[in-house]
Amino acid sequence: MLKKLLLTIYALVLALAGLGADSAMAAPDKLVVDLVNEPSTLDPHRQWNPDSYYVYRNIYDNLVTRDTAGKIVPQIATSWKLLDDTTVEFKIRTDVKFQDGSPLTAQDVVFSIKRITNPEFKSPQLGQFNSITDATATAPDTVVVKTGKPYPPLLAQLVKLSIVSKAYTEKVGDEKLNLEPMGSGPYKFVSWQKGVKVELAANENYWRGTPPFAAAEFRAVKDAATRIADLRTGKADLIVSLNSDNAAELKSASNLAVLSAPTERVAYLMMNTEYGPLTDVKVRRAVAYALDRKLIIDALLGGYSRITDELLTPAHFGYVEGVKAYPHDPVKAKALLAEAGYADGVTVELVTAPVFDQRIVQAIQQQLSKVGITVKISMGDMSTFLKRRRADPEGFGDMVFGRWSCACQDADGVLYAMFHSDSVWSKYANPELDKHLEAARSAMDPEVRLKHYRLANDIIADQVPSIPLYQAAAIYGAKKNLQWTPTANESLFLMDMSWK
Amino acid sequence: MNSFLVKRLGQTILSVWGVITVVFIILQMSGDPTLLMVPEGATQADIDSLRLQLGFDRPMIVQYGDYLWRLARLDMGVSLVQNIPVVDILAPRIFYTLYLASAALLVAFGIGLPVGIYIGIFRNNPLSRALMAVVLIGQSMPTFWSGILLIMLFAVNWAILPSSGAEGATSIILPAITLGALSMATVARITRTSIIEELGKEYIRAAKARGLSFAAVIGRHVMRNASIPLITIAALELSNLLAGAVIVETVFAWPGLGLLAVQSIEARDFPVVQVLVLLGSVVYIGLNLIADILYSVVDPRIKLDGQQG
Numbered sequence: 001m002l003k004k005l006l007l008t009i010y011a012l013v014l015a016l017a018g019l020g021a022d023s024a025m026a027a028p029d030k031l032v033v034d035l036v037n038e039p040s041t042l043d044p045h046r047q048w049n050p051d052s053y054y055v056y057r058n059i060y061d062n063l064v065t066r067d068t069a070g071k072i073v074p075q076i077a078t079s080w081k082l083l084d085d086t087t088v089e090f091k092i093r094t095d096v097k098f099q100d101g102s103p104l105t106a107q108d109v110v111f112s113i114k115r116i117t118n119p120e121f122k123s124p125q126l127g128q129f130n131s132i133t134d135a136t137a138t139a140p141d142t143v144v145v146k147t148g149k150p151y152p153p154l155l156a157q158l159v160k161l162s163i164v165s166k167a168y169t170e171k172v173g174d175e176k177l178n179l180e181p182m183g184s185g186p187y188k189f190v191s192w193q194k195g196v197k198v199e200l201a202a203n204e205n206y207w208r209g210t211p212p213f214a215a216a217e218f219r220a221v222k223d224a225a226t227r228i229a230d231l232r233t234g235k236a237d238l239i240v241s242l243n244s245d246n247a248a249e250l251k252s253a254s255n256l257a258v259l260s261a262p263t264e265r266v267a268y269l270m271m272n273t274e275y276g277p278l279t280d281v282k283v284r285r286a287v288a289y290a291l292d293r294k295l296i297i298d299a300l301l302g303g304y305s306r307i308t309d310e311l312l313t314p315a316h317f318g319y320v321e322g323v324k325a326y327p328h329d330p331v332k333a334k335a336l337l338a339e340a341g342y343a344d345g346v347t348v349e350l351v352t353a354p355v356f357d358q359r360i361v362q363a364i365q366q367q368l369s370k371v372g373i374t375v376k377i378s379m380g381d382m383s384t385f386l387k388r389r390r391a392d393p394e395g396f397g398d399m400v401f402g403r404w405s406c407a408c409q410d411a412d413g414v415l416y417a418m419f420h421s422d423s424v425w426s427k428y429a430n431p432e433l434d435k436h437l438e439a440a441r442s443a444m445d446p447e448v449r450l451k452h453y454r455l456a457n458d459i460i461a462d463q464v465p466s467i468p469l470y471q472a473a474a475i476y477g478a479k480k481n482l483q484w485t486p487t488a489n490e491s492l493f494l495m496d497m498s499w500k
Numbered sequence: 501m502n503s504f505l506v507k508r509l510g511q512t513i514l515s516v517w518g519v520i521t522v523v524f525i526i527l528q529m530s531g532d533p534t535l536l537m538v539p540e541g542a543t544q545a546d547i548d549s550l551r552l553q554l555g556f557d558r559p560m561i562v563q564y565g566d567y568l569w570r571l572a573r574l575d576m577g578v579s580l581v582q583n584i585p586v587v588d589i590l591a592p593r594i595f596y597t598l599y600l601a602s603a604a605l606l607v608a609f610g611i612g613l614p615v616g617i618y619i620g621i622f623r624n625n626p627l628s629r630a631l632m633a634v635v636l637i638g639q640s641m642p643t644f645w646s647g648i649l650l651i652m653l654f655a656v657n658w659a660i661l662p663s664s665g666a667e668g669a670t671s672i673i674l675p676a677i678t679l680g681a682l683s684m685a686t687v688a689r690i691t692r693t694s695i696i697e698e699l700g701k702e703y704i705r706a707a708k709a710r711g712l713s714f715a716a717v718i719g720r721h722v723m724r725n726a727s728i729p730l731i732t733i734a735a736l737e738l739s740n741l742l743a744g745a746v747i748v749e750t751v752f753a754w755p756g757l758g759l760l761a762v763q764s765i766e767a768r769d770f771p772v773v774q775v776l777v778l779l780g781s782v783v784y785i786g787l788n789l790i791a792d793i794l795y796s797v798v799d800p801r802i803k804l805d806g807q808q809g
Binding site: 038040041046047119120124126174175178179193194195196219221222223226230232233383386387390417 | 535592
């Protein structure tokens with residue numbers, strides 16, 4: 001009763017708030033961004049989480065980057081060529097200066113690669129780079145990178161490699177590099193008020209042109225409702241991490257815009273094919289037919305996400321069109337269950353964690369119950385979830401709802417890790433699939449790789465070790481006069497933004 | 501020093517050690533932080549090598565011994581996530597939480613005390629009933645909700661106060677009111693109860709019979725005796741405010757220890773969480789000790805040796 005009353009008051013307040021819309025403000029020369037948390041670190045080799053890289057990717061340049069279409073394009077490297085299957089030669093720009101005025105050289109690139117791949121450095125990103133066995137500067141503008149084995153996702157991984165200054169890092173040490181980062185990027189570090197904000201200023205001598213804002217500020221605002229209030233009051237110009245309900249709320253304001261982009265994160269329902277009722281492919285297919293993914297996306301995700309029939313998205317290398325799809329068909333689902341000997345129903349355990357949208361877990365539970373599959377939801381904290389996600393078939397549970405992102409936009413980071421029989425994240429063993437995944441991992445020719453991923457995707461779609469649900473969207477709120485198109489890589493490159 | 505104080509200090513040290521150990525065990529049970537630190541799809545070899553580097557492969561008892569030894573040397577360790585000393589992460593945050601808690605305490609007593617006195621003395625007039633309603637609202641509104649409500653009204657709709665952050669003098673107002681509301685209600689209720697209790701006692705009738713003015717009776721006699729429970733409340737409320745700061749700081753993006761606690765727990769940053777819980781417990785235990793000592797200062801009937809005088 002009281003709760004209802006409070007909700008009514010809240011709704012009234014929201015309505016009132018909508019009436020008192022802000023007057024349009026002149027474009028200020030400082031861009032204020034509300035993130036969720038402050039960066040864990042501004043040392044670009046130390047941590048790979050969005051709140052950190054949203055900020056530091058503006059301070060540093062990368063060896064290679066992705067354009068807005070998602071294609072890997074030059075940044076510090078101007079071109080590259082394969083010398084052999086395990087050796088790549090990069091040509092390096094010679095006109096780039098760090099913010100302290102010193103030139104960026106091939107030595108700095110080599111230093112950055114060696115720093116992040118040094119096990120002593122304890123980078124959580126080590127696994128993304130440890131295929132690199134050596135890097136050498138063979139000329140002032142040439143770097144040769146060697147991998148132990150042929151490693152086709154190398155360039156996709158190097159998109160995440162920021163180039164730090166060898167001289168500066170050696171002079172100030174690792175700790176100071178985190179607190180006072182200095183790179184060659186479009187924005188210079190100004191200050192970091194712990195727990196509050198990071199301030200950046202434009203690097204007027206930036207080699208790609210003058211940055212769009214004279215200054216930028218990244219604030220830490222944990223609560224989504226507060227981020228929205230900041231945007232409404234003009235305290236923030238851009239806010240991150242909204243859900244579809246937040247977006248609907250923002251749409252009513254005339255001076256604000258909702259921006260969204262499909263990401264490379266795919267929500268999936270992973271099946272235990274090695275233990276329990278889901279070892280039978282008929283039951284797995286029944287689950288696929290029982291789900292109404294369109295309803296989930298429209299009703300719960302505000303239409304922002306997209307159905308996908310494979311674990312990959314168009315943003316990944318290895319995505320193929322036209323794999324076998326399972327439309328919503330409860331009759332077929334029941335028939336398959338009966339064939340598998342579960343005409344009277346079956347009970348399965350679904351493992352999940354609070355970070356995933358629980359409304360979707362409940363929707364899955366309800367949709368499956370309609371065909372006679374009783375779902376018991378086991379929710380633990382993230383550590384427990386990750387532990388079970390990697391457990392033996394007996395400890396895994398029957399299904400897992402989760403989201404997958406390799407942050408590399410390459411099928412190798414998704415399919416190999418999720419389905420190769422050797423991977424701790426896999427609960428599926430199929431020698432035929434293993435063969436394709438291994439072949440695609442060691443071939444340097446993109447055409448050959450794509451051919452294997454075509455076959456791999458078809459096997460996965462047919463055998464259903466996992467049901468892809470949807471490609472998750474990232475939703476941002478912004479002032480209407482901010483010009484920016486978010487991309488699948490979930491970065492906030494200030495160079496790509498401007499005032500209209 | 502008398503025996504009561506010695507005993508209380510002994511209990512205090514024991515409590516602190518208990519907290520240290522419980523915190524260690526709970527964090528160990530809650531899972532392996534290595535898993536949360538590696539990217540999705542990391543191989544078992546990647547996970548094992550990071551675990552080895554961070555020392556989580558060692559037996560629990562060795563990690564516990566190492567942890568106690570470091571605490572004994574006041575070495576708070578290094579954050580797993582930020583890779584800088586925990587002290588450097590904590591230090592700038594302490595000020596904000598103290599600032600917020602003091603402002604909230606000011607709200608609690610600045611409003612709660614006069615309101616409590618009024619509704620204690622005038623029990624049945626309309627203003628008193630209205631004030632009682634205010635107290636009830638303060639008592640029953642959850643802070644995560646009232647905070648957002650206040651932001652909507654004062655920042656978004658009327659644009660007179662900032663919506664979040666800790667910049668400028670006015671940014672403290674909304675968080676302090678939000679955090680102080682619950683304590684304000686407690687203070688008002690306790691004050692009201694004590695006043696009513698004291699007003700019914702013999703010495704009040706005696707004072708009235710001596711012809712003392714109403715103001716003198718309240719000011720000199722009732723308030724002095726009614727203030728004893730308030731001292732305990734002040735100490736306990738301060739601890740409650742520190743705990744409540746976790747939610748209020750999250751809503752208002754107030755950069756104090758509460759927000760840091762939420763962030764560190766989510767990131768499984770063991771060393772930071774350990775120190776935060778330790779700090780919280782020491783403050784809580786310390787405040788209780790101070791309240792015990794303060795009793796005897798205000799009320800000579802309570803002696804520190806625990807015997808009734």
